[in-house]
Amino acid sequence: MRRSPAQKALAVVAHRSVILAFTAFAIFPFYWMLITAFKQNSDLYVGASNTAHNPFIFNQAPTLIHLRILFQNTLFPTWLFNTLWVGAIVVIITLVLAVPAAYSLARLTGRWGEHLSIGIFLTYLVPSTLLFIPFSRLVALLGLQNQLGALVLIYPTFTVPFCTWLLMGFFKTLPKEVEESAMVDGCSRFGAIARVVLPLAMPGLLTVVIFALTLTIQEFVYSLTFISSVERMTVSVGVPVALVRGDVYYWGSLMAACLITSVPLAVIYNFFLDRFIAGFTVGAIK
Amino acid sequence: MDTVPALTTPAPLKAADTLSARDRRLGKLLLAPALVYIFLLVALPFLLALFLSLTNSSAGSLDFSFVGLQNFKNVVTNPVFLRALRNTFVFTFVSQVLVMVFGNTLARALLKNFRGKLLVRFLILMPWAAPISLATLGWLWIFDSTFSVINWMLKVVGWLGPGQWYYWLGDPTLGMVAIITVHVWRLLPFSTVILLAGLTSIPAEVHEAADIDGAGPFAKAFQITIPMMMPILTVAILFGTVFTFTDMNVVYLLTRGGPYNSTHVLASLAYQEGVLGGDVGRGASIAIFLLPLLVVMAILMLRTSRRAEVS
Numbered sequence: 026m027r028r029s030p031a032q033k034a035l036a037v038v039a040h041r042s043v044i045l046a047f048t049a050f051a052i053f054p055f056y057w058m059l060i061t062a063f064k065q066n067s068d069l070y071v072g073a074s075n076t077a078h079n080p081f082i083f084n085q086a087p088t089l090i091h092l093r094i095l096f097q098n099t100l101f102p103t104w105l106f107n108t109l110w111v112g113a114i115v116v117i118i119t120l121v122l123a124v125p126a127a128y129s130l131a132r133l134t135g136r137w138g139e140h141l142s143i144g145i146f147l148t149y150l151v152p153s154t155l156l157f158i159p160f161s162r163l164v165a166l167l168g169l170q171n172q173l174g175a176l177v178l179i180y181p182t183f184t185v186p187f188c189t190w191l192l193m194g195f196f197k198t199l200p201k202e203v204e205e206s207a208m209v210d211g212c213s214r215f216g217a218i219a220r221v222v223l224p225l226a227m228p229g230l231l232t233v234v235i236f237a238l239t240l241t242i243q244e245f246v247y248s249l250t251f252i253s254s255v256e257r258m259t260v261s262v263g264v265p266v267a268l269v270r271g272d273v274y275y276w277g278s279l280m281a282a283c284l285i286t287s288v289p290l291a292v293i294y295n296f297f298l299d300r301f302i303a304g305f306t307v308g309a310i311k
Numbered sequence: 312m313d314t315v316p317a318l319t320t321p322a323p324l325k326a327a328d329t330l331s332a333r334d335r336r337l338g339k340l341l342l343a344p345a346l347v348y349i350f351l352l353v354a355l356p357f358l359l360a361l362f363l364s365l366t367n368s369s370a371g372s373l374d375f376s377f378v379g380l381q382n383f384k385n386v387v388t389n390p391v392f393l394r395a396l397r398n399t400f401v402f403t404f405v406s407q408v409l410v411m412v413f414g415n416t417l418a419r420a421l422l423k424n425f426r427g428k429l430l431v432r433f434l435i436l437m438p439w440a441a442p443i444s445l446a447t448l449g450w451l452w453i454f455d456s457t458f459s460v461i462n463w464m465l466k467v468v469g470w471l472g473p474g475q476w477y478y479w480l481g482d483p484t485l486g487m488v489a490i491i492t493v494h495v496w497r498l499l500p501f502s503t504v505i506l507l508a509g510l511t512s513i514p515a516e517v518h519e520a521a522d523i524d525g526a527g528p529f530a531k532a533f534q535i536t537i538p539m540m541m542p543i544l545t546v547a548i549l550f551g552t553v554f555t556f557t558d559m560n561v562v563y564l565l566t567r568g569g570p571y572n573s574t575h576v577l578a579s580l581a582y583q584e585g586v587l588g589g590d591v592g593r594g595a596s597i598a599i600f601l602l603p604l605l606v607v608m609a610i611l612m613l614r615t616s617r618r619a620e621v622s
Binding site: 043050158 | 496504582
């Protein structure tokens with residue numbers, strides 16, 4: 026299987042082209058958001074039939090006007106606040122429910138716990154598009170229509186199964202001797218969990234906090250269904266629903282909002298990618 | 312004396328046998344809150360969805376009566392529904408084929424070491440990390456009827472002559488093309504990183520051994536890579552299929568199912584009928600059509616996880 030230098034060079038070129046092409050495909054919309062967010066309107070709304078006007082570059086000086094409009098004349102800051110507020114409470118609820126459940130499945134239940142854990146994971150697959158109709162009944166019954174409380178109630182339906190699964194895998198990687206030796210030293214099981222296991226599980230807990238938060242920020246369907254007042258919307262719904270106006274062009278501010286929300290999430294995801302993959306591969310790789 | 316200990320070696324204990332009754336009780340106690348929550352807010356609403364599909368309930372009131380299978384009968388004879396059903400399958404199938412082909416290509420390319428790999432990984436991951444509604448909004452602007460940059464490029468290279476124009480979101484076929492493009496763009500990072508994890512888990516020695524035995528690239532692909540990748544490939548396909556089949560974000564934000572309800576998928580149609588139209592029973596019955604495929608996917612996933620456990 027010796028290869029000539031020409032073949033090697035060809036393989037390198039092919040490899041580079043594949044990487045380049047897919048990277049370009051992945052980031053093009055973000056590049057487009059970036060350039061749109063800082064372009065003057067007269068540079069933005071030229072019309073694509075004018076081939077002399079290159080839309081990929083700044084034909085006029087960049088401007089901060091769209092950012093200023095976004096933060097001063099729209100409810101974007103309110104939506105950001107709403108999103109983080111809902112996210113914080115959902116994270117707390119998720120931790121309260123998922124940490125004990127995950128520990129129990131990892132340590133205190135035998136064979137049936139393993140089956141149950143797969144069952145819990147499968148509930149993550151029940152899609153929001155199947156549940157939003159019964160939830161709309163439930164939300165109406167509880168008088169939570171158009172309240173952020175509706176989202177706080179419902180978002181754990183997808184964060185709890187996913188985070189329980191992730192954390193269970195994490196607890197299983199901790200050696201059992203850790204809490205056993207603490208219990209020999211006179212700790213109760215509870216004391217051992219609080220004093221020994223949880224501090225060791227901090228990286229796992231942090232992962233869960235991050236994922237519960239990002240899943241909440243990304244959620245669209247429930248938020249769209251249950252929140253109708255503009256000032257109570259979350260970012261993922263407020264921007265596409267309340268910033269898009271039929272005949273008034275807001276594309277500069279819109280794209281700025283998309284970019285500002287997306288980039289921090291991308292950075293966070295990148296840090297926690299490996300754990301995230303481990304959560305999905307369901308033991309299919311060792 | 313040497314042979315005696317072998318006879319008294321205890322059988323290996325299973326995890327369940329070593330648990331004390333107290334631990335078991337604590338185990339149930341710790342599990343209870345999560346299980347109660349999942350039962351109340353996933354299992355019961357799920358059953359309620361089935362029940363509502365058999366009623367004529369509407370968004371305005373809590374009164375309803377039982378109408379049996381009437382909703383389903385109305386739905387399956389409706390051309391808009393049949394179109395949405397077909398679209399859902401086309402959308403899922405085409406996106407998944409493209410995602411798998413591209414994902415495998417990209418994962419293999421990322422397996423090699425090269426300068427700037429971490430940066431490339433970050434950039435390629437962005438479409439998956441961005442909130443789907445906001446990312447789709449970016450595409451909405453790219454597909455804009457007047458300012459579409461795609462049309463500008465097609466004009467520049469001469470594909471679109473004078474007077475020719477693509478209305479990406481105003482045409483049933485181009486609309487589906489746009490919807491599939493956005494979905495492939497969105498799911499590709501997810502499948503790529505999962506496939507990459509699978510490829511990385513194949514030990515290098517396996518390939519080296521095959522090289523020594525004189526295996527060609529085809530033999531290696533079909534006898535090593537593909538069989539060893541099967542579990543992970545299944546996982547990527549199952550999740551990808553579920554995420555695509557049940558998605559309404561892309562359709563809702565790009566075309567709203569238009570023009571003339573030609574680009575709806577089941578999920579977006581259920582939303583239009585059940586929430587916007589207020590016909591809860593009808594919306595629920597449309598959403599129920601998502602169920603058979605989901606059940607199949609869940610069973611396949613259980614079998615995959617069990618096989619992984621055994622091996």
